[in-house]
Amino acid sequence: MTVRIATMGMAGCSGCHIALLDTGVALLDLLKDVELVYSYPVVDTKNPIPPNIDVALIEGSIRTDHDQEMAKAMRKQTKFVIAFGACSAHGGVNGLANTFNAQEGVEYVYHKTILMAQKVVPHENVPQVLPADLRLSDVVKVDFVIPGCPPHPDEIAKVITTLLAGETPQLSKKSICDECPLERLTEIPDQLRRTHEIPEPEKCLLSQGFLCMGPATRAGCNAECTRRGMPCTGCRGPSETVWDQGVAMLDALAAMEEDQVANFKLPRLASTFARYTYASSKLDNLRKGVQKP
Amino acid sequence: MKIGVLLCNCGDTISDTLDYEALTTFTETLPKVKHVETRSDWCQHEPLQALTQTLTKKKLDRLVVAACSPHLFGPRFYQATEEAGMTRGQITFANIREHCAWVHQDNPQGATAKAKRLIRASVFRVAAQSPVATKTFPVTQEVAVLGAGVAGIQAAIDLADRGIKVHLVEKEPTIGGHMAVLNKTYPTLDCSICILGPKMAEAATHPNIELYPYTELTDAKHIGKDWVLTLNKKATYVDWDKCTGCMQCTEKCPTRVDDAWSWNVAKRRAIYMPFSQSVPRKVTIDAEYCKKLTNDKCGVCEKVCSAEAIAYDMKDETVNVQVGSVILATGFKEFDPSVVPELHYAENPDVMTQMQFIRMMDSVGPFGGKLEVPSDGRKPEKIVMIQCVGSRDERYSWQCSAYCCMAAIKHAELAKLEYDPNLDITIVARDIRAGGKGFDEFYERAKEEYNIHFEYRGDELKVVQNNGKPAVKYTDPYGKAHSLPADIVVLSCAMTPSPGTEELAKMLGVPLGELGFFEAQDEKVALARTNINGVFLAGTCHGPKDIPESVEQAGAAAEESSVWLSTQSVSKELDVAVVNKDVCTACGLCIPSCPSQAISFNESKDCVIVDEVRCQACGECMATCPVDAIGPLNVNPVVLDAAINGLLSNSVEGPESVIVGFACSECMYRAIDEAGEERLQYPADLHLLEVPCTGSISTPKILKTLEAGADGVILFACASDLCHYGRGSRMANSRAQVVRNVIRQSGGDPAAVQVVQMIGREAKEFAATAQKAVDAIKGRNGG
Ligand SMILES: Cc1cc2nc3c(=O)[nH]c(=O)nc-3n(C[C@H](O)[C@H](O)[C@H](O)COP(=O)(O)OP(=O)(O)OC[C@H]3O[C@@H](n4cnc5c(N)ncnc54)[C@H](O)[C@@H]3O)c2cc1C
Ligand code: SF4
Numbered sequence A: 001m002t003v004r005i006a007t008m009g010m011a012g013c014s015g016c017h018i019a020l021l022d023t024g025v026a027l028l029d030l031l032k033d034v035e036l037v038y039s040y041p042v043v044d045t046k047n048p049i050p051p052n053i054d055v056a057l058i059e060g061s062i063r064t065d066h067d068q069e070m071a072k073a074m075r076k077q078t079k080f081v082i083a084f085g086a087c088s089a090h091g092g093v094n095g096l097a098n099t100f101n102a103q104e105g106v107e108y109v110y111h112k113t114i115l116m117a118q119k120v121v122p123h124e125n126v127p128q129v130l131p132a133d134l135r136l137s138d139v140v141k142v143d144f145v146i147p148g149c150p151p152h153p154d155e156i157a158k159v160i161t162t163l164l165a166g167e168t169p170q171l172s173k174k175s176i177c178d179e180c181p182l183e184r185l186t187e188i189p190d191q192l193r194r195t196h197e198i199p200e201p202e203k204c205l206l207s208q209g210f211l212c213m214g215p216a217t218r219a220g221c222n223a224e225c226t227r228r229g230m231p232c233t234g235c236r237g238p239s240e241t242v243w244d245q246g247v248a249m250l251d252a253l254a255a256m257e258e259d260q261v262a263n264f265k266l267p268r269l270a271s272t273f274a275r276y277t278y279a280s281s282k283l284d285n286l287r288k289g290v291q292k293p
Numbered sequence B: 001m002k003i004g005v006l007l008c009n010c011g012d013t014i015s016d017t018l019d020y021e022a023l024t025t026f027t028e029t030l031p032k033v034k035h036v037e038t039r040s041d042w043c044q045h046e047p048l049q050a051l052t053q054t055l056t057k058k059k060l061d062r063l064v065v066a067a068c069s070p071h072l073f074g075p076r077f078y079q080a081t082e083e084a085g086m087t088r089g090q091i092t093f094a095n096i097r098e099h100c101a102w103v104h105q106d107n108p109q110g111a112t113a114k115a116k117r118l119i120r121a122s123v124f125r126v127a128a129q130s131p132v133a134t135k136t137f138p139v140t141q142e143v144a145v146l147g148a149g150v151a152g153i154q155a156a157i158d159l160a161d162r163g164i165k166v167h168l169v170e171k172e173p174t175i176g177g178h179m180a181v182l183n184k185t186y187p188t189l190d191c192s193i194c195i196l197g198p199k200m201a202e203a204a205t206h207p208n209i210e211l212y213p214y215t216e217l218t219d220a221k222h223i224g225k226d227w228v229l230t231l232n233k234k235a236t237y238v239d240w241d242k243c244t245g246c247m248q249c250t251e252k253c254p255t256r257v258d259d260a261w262s263w264n265v266a267k268r269r270a271i272y273m274p275f276s277q278s279v280p281r282k283v284t285i286d287a288e289y290c291k292k293l294t295n296d297k298c299g300v301c302e303k304v305c306s307a308e309a310i311a312y313d314m315k316d317e318t319v320n321v322q323v324g325s326v327i328l329a330t331g332f333k334e335f336d337p338s339v340v341p342e343l344h345y346a347e348n349p350d351v352m353t354q355m356q357f358i359r360m361m362d363s364v365g366p367f368g369g370k371l372e373v374p375s376d377g378r379k380p381e382k383i384v385m386i387q388c389v390g391s392r393d394e395r396y397s398w399q400c401s402a403y404c405c406m407a408a409i410k411h412a413e414l415a416k417l418e419y420d421p422n423l424d425i426t427i428v429a430r431d432i433r434a435g436g437k438g439f440d441e442f443y444e445r446a447k448e449e450y451n452i453h454f455e456y457r458g459d460e461l462k463v464v465q466n467n468g469k470p471a472v473k474y475t476d477p478y479g480k481a482h483s484l485p486a487d488i489v490v491l492s493c494a495m496t497p498s499p500g501t502e503e504l505a506k507m508l509g510v511p512l513g514e515l516g517f518f519e520a521q522d523e524k525v526a527l528a529r530t531n532i533n534g535v536f537l538a539g540t541c542h543g544p545k546d547i548p549e550s551v552e553q554a555g556a557a558a559e560e561s562s563v564w565l566s567t568q569s570v571s572k573e574l575d576v577a578v579v580n581k582d583v584c585t586a587c588g589l590c591i592p593s594c595p596s597q598a599i600s601f602n603e604s605k606d607c608v609i610v611d612e613v614r615c616q617a618c619g620e621c622m623a624t625c626p627v628d629a630i631g632p633l634n635v636n637p638v639v640l641d642a643a644i645n646g647l648l649s650n651s652v653e654g655p656e657s658v659i660v661g662f663a664c665s666e667c668m669y670r671a672i673d674e675a676g677e678e679r680l681q682y683p684a685d686l687h688l689l690e691v692p693c694t695g696s697i698s699t700p701k702i703l704k705t706l707e708a709g710a711d712g713v714i715l716f717a718c719a720s721d722l723c724h725y726g727r728g729s730r731m732a733n734s735r736a737q738v739v740r741n742v743i744r745q746s747g748g749d750p751a752a753v754q755v756v757q758m759i760g761r762e763a764k765e766f767a768a769t770a771q772k773a774v775d776a777i778k779g780r781n782g783g
């Protein structure tokens, strides 16, 4: 029996679809048992969404009313919906837009940017921007999440293979450090260091003062960044037991440069500590809570 | 699970304010509560006896005591529950007296609502807690003494005389330390080695002392209550079983080296004995310079040694010793004055330290007691001594080194006594400190009998070169300039920590003070103790001291160490941090957060483990762990959340807002109790939860508490430099600032989070600051 699979793209960069292609030979194996019934890179997706889909991989966050409608339509036809990639899972980089007022943002784009000559915000025949960036699970029930910006091809392949075998896939419950080969220094670094500085090789980046989001970020990417000397930026979102990814890392830094950490401005807080998760973070909650009249 | 709740109205002093009927009905409806019993005298003998029976009869396995402060009668309740087979983890307290009824006397309604919340918090909390096991750790009846100066030797002998086996470890080839080469001691001018020599001999021959000369500690591990020390016995390249100490070899060795044991005023050979009274009386080859060992040349010593003791192929040897206690007696090092630019110590051979001066004068020392001007070998006529070099000088150390005024006077007297009564000696001091027994007479005698001159200086002082001779230029306290020409200038230098102190501190987990010496547990009442159980301090490794003080402390250290051992084995309730292996991701962040150095990686490095003996259950690690994988057994994130939930879940109606205060159970909690005893009134909005240290409350926890519905959070911490766990209070403040910033940046009012840092036991200050903090939070809500 072939399994009917669909993929879909919302507010995103198609990077996750590229990552799917990047599964390479594994993809060829998978395709044997799979019928790709709906997927914008390869089949015409103008038709209404076909029925009886077994698995849908939905990339991108929910940014417009159109995204919202499409997500609901897909949900109706699908048994197992997967939030595919950071945007879909946690709101993604798009979520940083939530630090601004959405309507002001739209007006800025149509009135102030050079390319928009007419200086009118179009209202007809175009999707309307929602007040906030949302993750997929904010609008439909999500059965599984493949996190990452983009997701790791090995993990994509593993999840699909598991599903094809009729089993439930599992994400690692631990954090990036669990997969990170770097040596821990177990001392509190005396200062924060910026990413352009060169770290000592083979040594934990956080203990050298680089802001590595590893401890609070869900494992599963094989720590691809840190093993190459790049601090983890947290693209896979919070690990299982973390209350809030960004706040957890802020806490880790509180021991280092107290004054500095206690003075970060919102853009820095959001883009450093919740780069991929702001839309679903406690920081955004706090902001929304405050903005309620 | 069956929870019992005891309500105490304390001879009506609680029920004057609280509505007991309402409290009882409320408590009875709480989940898992199977028994509620009200009395007015729970702390008394009879009720407690009855309690033991009730617990057994009703098969209760958790207990909440809603009464006075647990710091008051807690132990009585522990005992009563223990008799019923319960452990500490199964009982908690709701302090409805000092924290509630007594401090909200004019607000019965608010106080009753608050008491309900406090009781519910305790019920939820105790339900989440686990029984605490007790484990017994045997203590090996042996002690390691590190450092064999006068302090270490004294401590070793004291212990050995009590029948305790001592491992006396000395990094030099001889024991004795500084005192062995001091020539004479003040204020009596007794011969130093005549006092120390017999003690050195006793240490070397005592059946209970095993001596490890030329040996250093390379690793220390805690196993249960014991220490396993890894010692590196450095190769001496001489078989000491054969060496007779005849010194044939040292005469023939062609290699001359600066002699560290004469503070480099003289040379010695590559094969050497530190000084003639060395114990053991054996020679050692200095591998760094020996021509045979460095170049495979020479080999003279092997040829001349009739005992055939030379062993060029000797290797370092590693031994492990397991001991129940460690005494640190690693001494001091004379401050290196070459870092003081205005003294020109390094460039000018006629400027020397007191240690060099005394070595020059020693009749059995390297110079055979010739006193001469180093640059030209003349007989000196004028000597100037400069005090407080490296001491009382904010560039190096603000501390007075305590020995050097007396040592300078001693050396001046000796120079006059033993060399030339006509020597012109001036001591340039800030002032003379002569507080010890007989010290002031000693000083007076120096002036009157020995005609030693004393001059007093202000801040400016330098050594200049005048016609090839040094001169000391200084201004006196009135700003007048002076110049004193000299043949020899002698510097009275500070005591600084001996090299390697930092490594030792790390290995054993003993904290260092600001000046780098080991820190005592308490600088007033626990001078020989350290923060680490079973590790004690003797002598100058703890700070500048002279011989009598060093010996005194050595006696105390030996005493304390033997008391520690005499407990034979130590039981400890394992209410310590536990690690959830499935969650720990081995990031290692908690390791440096632990003030007791109790955390390390497991062998496969995939999670951390906690040393049950060292852990003090302070909870710093819990706050630090980003994934909630670690925390004290009964103050872990789940237990805390349960308690917070108990305060905040909304079925209790009351006129007040609910502000959650986390109070550290050390000083703060006592101040709060005190406020209760003094009936100081503060708003009933404030609901306190006891935590071991405010450093255990993480940034997420503060935000989570607000999210759960608290109107505000206040951290009540000790003064930042008085935190019992080092960084805890500072971290609390730092985290609160982070949270306040996050709230501010999100458009909210940071006043919702307050920190109070204050010195404990200040009840009035507590009540006042609590009022202020509550006002700040409520002001934010518009009242
Ligand atoms: C110039 C001068 C004159 C003085 N005159 C007097 C005086 O007249 N009267 C008086 O009361 N006091 C005097 N003092 C002070 C006196 O020397 C000290 O108080 C005393 O020697 C301190 O003894 P101690 O055992 O603490 O230290 P030390 O004598 O320094 O002994 C410490 C020992 O530990 C060893 N050690 C160090 N590190 C390690 C390690 N990691 N492992 C193993 N072993 C180690 C050292 O080699 C040394 O043998 C004088 C001091 C100076 C500098
Ligand atoms: S580099 Fe980052 S991921 Fe690796 S151990 Fe350090 S904190 Fe963890």
Ligand code: SF4
Pocket (backbone or CB within 6 Å): A148, A149, A176, A217, A218, A221, A222, A223, A224, A225, A226, A231, A232, A233, A234, A235, A236, A237
């Ligand atoms: S290491 Fe961090 S940033 Fe890099 S891929 Fe993994 S989760 Fe993303």
Ligand code: SF4
Pocket (backbone or CB within 6 Å): B387, B388, B389, B391, B392, B399, B400, B401, B402, B403, B404, B405, B406, B431, B432, B433, B492
């Ligand atoms: S003992 Fe005398 S010389 Fe030494 S630091 Fe104190 S005052 Fe200065």
Ligand code: SF4
Pocket (backbone or CB within 6 Å): B576, B577, B593, B594, B595, B596, B597, B598, B599, B610, B614, B615, B616, B617, B618, B619, B620, B621, B622, B631, B632
């Ligand atoms: S509770 Fe405190 S002492 Fe115990 S391991 Fe954690 S930080 Fe260390």
Ligand code: SF4
Pocket (backbone or CB within 6 Å): B579, B583, B584, B585, B586, B587, B588, B589, B590, B591, B607, B608, B624, B625, B626, B627, B628, B629, B630
């Ligand atoms: S901080 Fe937490 S996750 Fe990191 S090593 Fe410690 S217990 Fe493990």
